[in-house]
Amino acid sequence: MTSLFDLSGKRALVTGASKGIGLASARLLSQLGAQVTVSARGEADLVRAASEIGARAIVADVSHAAEIERLVQEAGEIDxxxxxxxxxxxxxxxLVDDEGWQRGFELTFMSTVRLSRALVGGMRARGWGRVITITSLTVGRPSLGLPVSNALRAGVTNFARSLALEVARDGVTVNTVAPGYTATERLQEVFKSPEDAERVMSRIPAARFGSADEVASAVAYLSTAGAAYITGQEILVDGGWSI
Known part of the structure; x- marks a missing residue:
């Protein structure tokens, strides 16, 4: 009997996969048997990541519609x-100017819309698919210094819920994974000092920052047949921060 968590024969595309949560997710999907294609802007880091996990690499900047169109064409059928x-x-x-908002809109919101729109039709036709978007705990608890993320990732969350309503009957699930404070390079950008990091950590019930692998575990589970009845959900991986 095939395991509910075996992804053999499934084809996955992971963007932003040269490091951090994206790389950890791609690695775990590959370990579960999926054929993985990874994408990111930086070629050197991406090629290194792809080699590490045995994945196919396609360099692309998902903040541009034309790059997404090329990425999807090269990646082929994706489950x-x-x-x-x-x-x-x-x-x-x-203080965030129009340019900052527009850059954030293309990168954070429209990348998910365009990728989903391009790939979900094939998933529906085949009667099986998973769409998972990485957002943030700030969707529900905004952070002062992250207004673009706060606003646009809330939009991504509701786009995902809307899409879930459309495609659920076709065997396609759509969910978001919302990491809390996770020990990646991005976290280093957010904190201005070690004292800031210590102050935040003291408020996390788990008393530590999460790891990229722990977020990836949620991504991997949602990708499997075992999660076929979970859709339109926001899965928080935050060490209890949002309790």
């Missing part, structure tokens, strides 16, 4: 989409 991208611009809400 599992993990839509992940670097963090949008930071700053106080009153």
């Amino acid at each position: 599992i989409l993990v839509s992940n991208a670097g963090g949008p611009p930071t700053g106080l809400p009153s």
Whole structure:
């Protein structure tokens, strides 16, 4: 009997996969048997990551529609989409300019919309698919210095829920995974000092930052047949921060 967690024969595309949560997700999907294609902007890091996990690499900047179109064409049929991208611009809400908002919109929101729109039709036709988008705990608990992320990832969450309503009857699930404070390079950008990091950690019930592998475990589970009845959900991986 085939395991509910065996992804053999499934084809996955993971964006923002040269490091951090994207790389950890791609690695775990590969370990579960999926044929993985990874994508990111930086060629050197991406090629290194692909070699590490035995994945196919396609360099692309998902903040541009034409790059997404090329990526999808080169990737071919995909059963599992993990839509992940670097963090949008930071700053106080009153100080982020139009350019910052527009860059964040293309990178954070439209990348998920375009990738999903391009791939979900094939998933529906085959009667099986998974769309998983990496968001953030700030969707529900906004952070002062991350207004673009706060706003746009809330939009991504509701886009995912809307899409889930459309495709659920076709065997396709759509979910978001919302990491809490996770020990990646992005976290180093958010904290201005070691004292800031210590202050935040003291408020996490688990008393530590999460790891990329722990977030990837949620991504991997949602990708499997075992999670076929979970859709339209936001899965928090935050050490209890949101309790």
